[in-house]
Every structure is written in C-alpha cells, then in structure tokens.
Amino acid sequence: MNGYWFLFRRFSRALWFLPALFCVTALIVVALAYLSAGFFPDGLEESAIPITVSADALRNILGIVASSMLTVAVFALSTLVNLLTSAAQTGSPRAVPLFSGNRAARTTISVFIGAFLFSIIGIIGLSSGIYTLGGRLILFIATLLVVFAVVWALIRWVREISVVGRVVEMTSRLEDATRQALNRLGRDGLYGCSEGEGSPVGHEVRAGGVGFVQHFDPHALQDLAEDRGLVIHVRVRPGDYVDHAAVIAVVVGEGDEAVLKAIRGDFIIGEERTFDSDPGFGFLVLADVARRALSPGVNDPSTANHVLTVQTRLLADWALKERGKERTDPPYPRIRFVSVGPEHLLDEAFRPISYEAATAAPDVQQALLRGLASLASIAPDVFATPAAALAEDFMARAGSEGSHEPDIVALRKLAAGLIEGTERQAQSSNPAAKRTQ
Structure with missing residues (x-):
C-alpha cells in the first residue's frame, strides 16, 4: 500500500471528513441551480414546463428539511458518542476507531448535515430572489433527491445503532480489519519483499523519533533502490516500537544524505499502532x-x-492461504525484510x-x-x-x-x-x- 494512500485512508476515516465533503457538495448543487438559468431560454413560460414550483412553496419545503435535519444531526451525533462510549467499556477502547471510522456511520451523519446546509443555502437564495423559474425547477429536483437521501440515511442509521456497541459486532469488525492486514502481510510474512537474513553492512537509516512503526512503503523503496542500484534492508516491522537511535533500514550501496532522507520518509511512525498494516495489533486488541x-x-x-x-479462524485461514501454489518472484526484490513468523x-x-x-x-x-x-x-x-x-x-x-x-x-x-x-x-x-x- 502506497504511503500517500495510507495517509489518505487515515485522513478520510476522520469523523468530520465526509460531513465536510457533503457540505461542499451541497454548496455546489445550490450554486449550479443558480447558474443553470443560462440553459433555459429567455422568457420561459410556466406552461412550457411540466412542473412549476413557486418560491414560497419551495421555501417552505426547504424550511421543514432544515429544521428537522438540524435536530436529527445533533441526535445522531449524541447517539454515536454514547454508543462509542459503550463499545469502549464493553470491548476495547482501541477498537473504537473501527466504529467511528465506519463508512455507514460517517455517511449517514454526513447526509444529515449536508441536507441541513443545502436547505439553509437554498432558503437564502430564494429569499434574495436570485433563482429564475428554471433555477427553481433545478433546485426542486435537487431537493427531492436530498429528501430521498435523507430517508435512505435514516433507514441505514437505524440499522447502524442496532449493532454498534455489541461485542459480537466489535469482534466481527476487528476480525475484518485483522484479515485485511494479514492479506497485506502475505502468507510468507514479507509484505511482498525478499527474505532478509544476517546483519547487513551499509548506511544506517535511523528513526529520528519516538513511537510505533505504522507503515512502510515497499513500492516507493523499490523504485528508489532500482534508480540508485541499492539494496535496502528493512530492520523494523509495522507495530515495532522505535526511538531516535533505532535503525529502521540499512542501505547497501552508494547512498547520500538525500537518499537516506527519502528512505526515512517512506516510513510512517506515529503515537500508536494501527490496524492497516499491523495484523499483530488486531490480534492484540481482540x-x-x-x-x-x-x-x-x-x-x-x-x-x-x-x-x-x-483468533483461531484468522490464523488458520492465513496459514492455509496459497497452500499448494507455486511460489513466484516477490514484487519488491531489492527490499529485504525479516519475515513475520x-x-x-x-x-x-x-x-x-x-x-x-x-x-x-x-x-x-x-x-x-x-x-x-x-x-x-x-x-x-x-x-x-x-x-x-x-x-x-x-x-x-x-x-x-x-x-x-x-x-x-x-x-x-x-x-x-x-x-x-x-x-x-x-x-x-x-x-x-x-x-x-
């Protein structure tokens, strides 16, 4: 998994990300309704279109949506906080991000907040008289789509709150996260790298900080090693604790300070372990x-x-994975890694x-x-x-x-x-x- 993609996945799982994205989308839709006046002929008569909606009627509809969505959004957020607190008490606090970062919960709350902002901006535009007859038609169609999205989100939210906080649901999500990390690890425990043994001699790359190795990017390391004719020995695994003096990689070949800095940048070190590339953390939380x-x-x-x-099912499935298949060359042959046994x-x-x-x-x-x-x-x-x-x-x-x-x-x-x-x-x-x- 690419390092930038790893960071984007973590960034996009934040509880505020999707609501902010839906709010921007709502603003764009309202702006397009205003700009769409140019697509309709001048002097358009109401009898020329199948549906006509007055500004007052549309304002009333948007007012109902705005007032109800604000209440529903606040209620949904408070319910989610209570459910996450319950999940932390009954299971493990380390598993809470799997619920708060769950796409269903984030999408549902995002729909509520986005619908509220869409209605507020629409009411402001109608009150200022910036929408023509064609613009009101576009805004009405967009409002119908928003209402359908809200109904879908409410149904989905009922399903979500019925399972969040249950221990079985928590273990199920932990199992899925751990299985994905095991898939990235691979059956040979090498993350697609070559087997590395012994104590290589070369330029040492140190962590330069205190924390846990959350991820390393073998693809970027392989590209760098091919360009410079290097062999890079990775000395740490995702989940390992490192400090300033810890050696995270050894570079065999001609490597200047810029190369060593680039290699250090392909390792992500954070305050705590994560599920993405560290199956051991999933087992530990379970x-x-x-x-x-x-x-x-x-x-x-x-x-x-x-x-x-x-735990038994995860380890058994991992051990039996690719059994009987012929081994192929690793995708990152210039990256040497000590296998996770x-x-x-x-x-x-x-x-x-x-x-x-x-x-x-x-x-x-x-x-x-x-x-x-x-x-x-x-x-x-x-x-x-x-x-x-x-x-x-x-x-x-x-x-x-x-x-x-x-x-x-x-x-x-x-x-x-x-x-x-x-x-x-x-x-x-x-x-x-x-x-x-």
Whole structure:
C-alpha cells in the first residue's frame, strides 16, 4: 500500500471528513441551480414546463428539511458518542476507531448535515430572489433527491445503532480489519519483499523519533533502490516500537544524505499502532476484548471463548492461504525484510489471553487449548511447534494458579495430546531421527 494512500485512508476515516465533503457538495448543487438559468431560454413560460414550483412553496419545503435535519444531526451525533462510549467499556477502547471510522456511520451523519446546509443555502437564495423559474425547477429536483437521501440515511442509521456497541459486532469488525492486514502481510510474512537474513553492512537509516512503526512503503523503496542500484534492508516491522537511535533500514550501496532522507520518509511512525498494516495489533486488541471479558467486574467467559474462536479462524485461514501454489518472484526484490513468523502472530493472539485464562473458568481454559490444538492439526508445519510451546507455558501457569485438581488433570490431558501430536509430527518429518530411536 502506497504511503500517500495510507495517509489518505487515515485522513478520510476522520469523523468530520465526509460531513465536510457533503457540505461542499451541497454548496455546489445550490450554486449550479443558480447558474443553470443560462440553459433555459429567455422568457420561459410556466406552461412550457411540466412542473412549476413557486418560491414560497419551495421555501417552505426547504424550511421543514432544515429544521428537522438540524435536530436529527445533533441526535445522531449524541447517539454515536454514547454508543462509542459503550463499545469502549464493553470491548476495547482501541477498537473504537473501527466504529467511528465506519463508512455507514460517517455517511449517514454526513447526509444529515449536508441536507441541513443545502436547505439553509437554498432558503437564502430564494429569499434574495436570485433563482429564475428554471433555477427553481433545478433546485426542486435537487431537493427531492436530498429528501430521498435523507430517508435512505435514516433507514441505514437505524440499522447502524442496532449493532454498534455489541461485542459480537466489535469482534466481527476487528476480525475484518485483522484479515485485511494479514492479506497485506502475505502468507510468507514479507509484505511482498525478499527474505532478509544476517546483519547487513551499509548506511544506517535511523528513526529520528519516538513511537510505533505504522507503515512502510515497499513500492516507493523499490523504485528508489532500482534508480540508485541499492539494496535496502528493512530492520523494523509495522507495530515495532522505535526511538531516535533505532535503525529502521540499512542501505547497501552508494547512498547520500538525500537518499537516506527519502528512505526515512517512506516510513510512517506515529503515537500508536494501527490496524492497516499491523495484523499483530488486531490480534492484540481482540485479546484485550477477551481479557476484559474475563475480568471479575465483567465475568463474561462466553465472549472470551468467542474471541479464541475468531483468533483461531484468522490464523488458520492465513496459514492455509496459497497452500499448494507455486511460489513466484516477490514484487519488491531489492527490499529485504525479516519475515513475520507464525510464532510471532500466535504469541500476540493467544499469550495475552493465557494470563487471565490461567485462573478463569475451565471452559475458557479448554477453549484456549482447543484453539492451539486446532492450529497444530490444521497447519502442523506452521503452528505445531509454537502451539505446543505456548500450551506448555499455559499449563505451567494454570497448574500453579489452579485450585481444583480434576480441572487441572483434564487440562493436562488436552495439553499432553497437543504436545504428543507435535512430537509425532516432528518424527514423521525427520526420518533420520526416527531411525535412531
């Protein structure tokens, strides 16, 4: 994803962006109605057109729209704020941007505000007498379209407020955002770059600031590397914390200060992690939802079980993606990147939940081990080893903090089955080791 496109996506998700765009559109429509007088012949008679609307009648219609839309817009905004507050309390505050930046909510509020401004400007124009008979006809047609848009927006808003704030809706949007980030990451975990290993020697590019790597632009880096005959080793991943001295890239080849500055500009470092290019952040926020559900004040183990199912589905789909397809040359061969491994994603998805699950209800503990076992059986070459290691760590924690021995015994059986399956998989994939036993 291009760096400018990444910034535009973030900019366009702001709650004020679409309302401002609709307001500008409303002003343009009203201005076109005034300028359209030149398209009608001079001395146009009312009998020559099928519909005639007096200035007073049109002013009354626009007055009704203006007064009602102002009330509806204020009500919609206050309702959205209350729903976002509820979503932050029941789920995770980090997931709130997925609701406030949702296109349906922004479009609906934008229609209300745009309709209000359209009506106000139209009333001002009618009161000043700037519209001819043809202009009033155009303004009337535009008013009908605005009314239809308002009715559509109201129906859409009813649907939106019926789902915002529900935990299932939050996890669904988090799943979609994480899946999109996994698609950008790619099955090989390289973002389309080449595999980079070792410690390259070259010109170091430092972050020059404190924050989290939100995005890097491999396309722009590839173009720069081709033009200058360079090989650029990216040393950080989206989601990594960096400071002024952190090395974000190493340039192998002849690179002057202008080139190093251009490379630094292709990295976006911000105050917090984002969902766009950082699938680990999506897994982490999903884990936050589960951990909040397991807190004593909420005590909602079913939500934690649901989140574990979502995490398992995301990782399994990612592991099975493009399986069996022939590998092709990466689109950015001059950009070397340290692969985001499955153990890293599994750790961000399951380990935070394991802290609270160690003392949670037995069904949550079993759901966590069941998810690890599913991943180990679905994609043993990818997840068997890290899943078994995480299961051992979880059992050590649960065994030390658990109090009911039968529950611990049942968990040990589940974990033992997962670990034994991993060992069998390792033996089957290593015939030499199998013969020595």
